[in-house]
Amino acid sequence: MNKKQFVTKSSLQPAPKVLVSCRDKDGKDNALAVGYCGNCSYDPPMVMVGIVPSRHSYQMVKDTKCFVVNLPTKDYQKEFDYLGSVSARDEDKLAKMNIKTADASKVNAPILVDCPVNIECTVVDSIMTGSHEMFIGKIENINADENIVNEDGSIDYSKLDLI
Numbered sequence: 001m002n003k004k005q006f007v008t009k010s011s012l013q014p015a016p017k018v019l020v021s022c023r024d025k026d027g028k029d030n031a032l033a034v035g036y037c038g039n040c041s042y043d044p045p046m047v048m049v050g051i052v053p054s055r056h057s058y059q060m061v062k063d064t065k066c067f068v069v070n071l072p073t074k075d076y077q078k079e080f081d082y083l084g085s086v087s088a089r090d091e092d093k094l095a096k097m098n099i100k101t102a103d104a105s106k107v108n109a110p111i112l113v114d115c116p117v118n119i120e121c122t123v124v125d126s127i128m129t130g131s132h133e134m135f136i137g138k139i140e141n142i143n144a145d146e147n148i149v150n151e152d153g154s155i156d157y158s159k160l161d162l163i
């Protein structure tokens with residue numbers, strides 16, 4: 001066997017690329033790029049997102065205990081890169097990029113309207129794994145563009161060119 005043995009970070013690939021949007025306790029909205037995320041229960045449906053405590057969004061999610069996972073498509077790459085490299089501590093990212101938002105239906109956070117799928121979650125638990133705090137989000141509602149929803153209510157991901 002000719003294998004090198006070592007430990008490295010982010011070893012599961014491809015990693016998902018999502019935008020997590022949130023709102024602070026004063027009503028200010030924000031979003032950040034997240035790669036540490038995944039499905040973590042189907043009954044009840046839940047997802048988890050990992051946020052590093054130094055992110056501006058971290059305290060927002062801690063305070064309001066909810067977030068929205070938005071799935072960006074390739075035509076949203078510029079916005080994704082910006083939201084994943086600039087902090088709301090330094091500027092109002094959503095205003096700067098003219099990002100269209102709307103209130104989520106079931107949680108106190110914004111959805112990013114131009115992402116075709118927006119998953120509204122409430123935080124039911126969290127665990128500090130190391131660098132990230134993994135927030136377990138119970139899915140309260142999903143908003144999806146009408147043209148990608150199958151008759152049985154599932155999402156046709158083959159129609160999406162996700163980042």
Ligand SMILES: Cc1cc2nc3c(=O)[nH]c(=O)nc-3n(C[C@H](O)[C@H](O)[C@H](O)COP(=O)(O)O)c2cc1C
Pocket residue numbers: 017030031032033034035036037050051052054055056057058081083084085086087088089132
């Ligand atoms: C591809 C990509 C994946 C990222 N994944 C994460 C992640 O899983 N968790 C995290 O806290 N930050 C992640 N980041 C970094 C944040 O999105 C970035 O630090 C952002 O500017 C934080 O914004 P905020 O300070 O306004 O919350 C990622 C960035 C990129 C480009």
